[in-house]
Amino acid sequence: MPKPGRRRQPASSPPALYAGLLLLTAWLGAVLALPPARAHDPAPPADALVHQGKPGPWGELEYSRIMIEPPDEFMPPDYTASAARWEFTGFDPVRLEDLLRNAALDATQLQGLLDPAIRTTTPTSLILRPPDDLVLHLSPESRAILYNTLARLPGNPLHQEPFRFRADLIDDWFEGSGVRTEIVTRIRQLLYRRGNSLLFSDPHLVLPALATATERVQLVKTLARKSTLLLKVRIKPDSDLESLARYWGGGRRRKDVRPLLLSLARHPGA
Structure with a gap:
């Protein structure tokens, strides 16, 4: 993806002649007898910034960030x-206790x-079933230490493949979703960090x-949102x-x- 240039302009700038890549995809799908993709994406906000891409053989690109x-x-x-x-596959009680004592609990x-009452021992692993109240009140630091460890071990699908979103765009995750405020507040309490992402596994x-x-x-759809x-x-x-067609x-x-490019070039503002 070309890096954006320094110039920015609001999405409400005067209309010019554009060929959207999504339009091209749908048009080509019709030509090739493939069903075009259905649009289920939230519309970009009216004040979304349009960035100018670096020109190249792909032409003059403009792009804006949206949620899908x-x-x-x-x-x-x-x-x-x-x-x-x-x-905790491969853990014995000593190793598990060492992890827990270093998890900022x-x-x-x-x-x-x-507590032995929440632990099950198998030939290959130790399994904990912690009470909800304890899990709810883990700090983000403790949650990250424990869950990122679980993500490296088999048998923990919600930690290996959690819901995730870019940490620098976290305010956009639930914007306009219709999810109740108290639910969003609860989810924010349960987020933890892995690299540049905030994750949700509970x-x-x-x-x-x-x-x-x-x-x-609606909640699961919102949690599955991606920034693109x-x-x-x-x-x-x-x-x-000719270069664009190639x-x-x-x-x-x-x-x-x-032919599509020729038609668009002949009809400015179409």
Whole structure:
């Protein structure tokens, strides 16, 4: 992806002649008898910044950041989550205690996680089933130490593949989602960091507060949101259409892309 230039302009700038990459994709899909993708993405805010890409064989690019989320058809209406289950494969009691004592836990939390009543021993692992109240009140530091350890061990799918979002865009994660404020507050309490991302692995502490399947589906869709880019190629009457057709046409598709580019170049403002 080309790095954005320094110039910025608001999304409400005077209309020019653009060929959106999404439009090209849909148009080519129709030509090739492929169904075009359905739009389920939240619309970008009216004041979203449009960035200028570095020109190249791809043409003049403009892009803005948007949020995308999976369609309703991908969401199970009966989505549920089991209580916390932490599997420490390859750990013995001494190694587990050493981890817990170095996980920034307070005295009560440490005692609770060392309680034999929540531990199951198998030939290959130690399994903890911590109570909800203890999990809820872990600090972000403790949660990160424990969950990032669990992510490296088999048997912990919600830690290996958690819901995640870019830490620098965390305020955008729930914007306009319709998820109730108190639910968002609870989720923020349960986030932990891994690299440049904030992660969420405890849906069992949130889902019981949602009374309807509609609320649960909306929450899971929101948690699955991703930050991505909406790209546009700016087509002008003096654009090098042959170069653009070669770049975006990808060989045999060039004959399909070129007429579209010609049409756009002939109709400014279309």
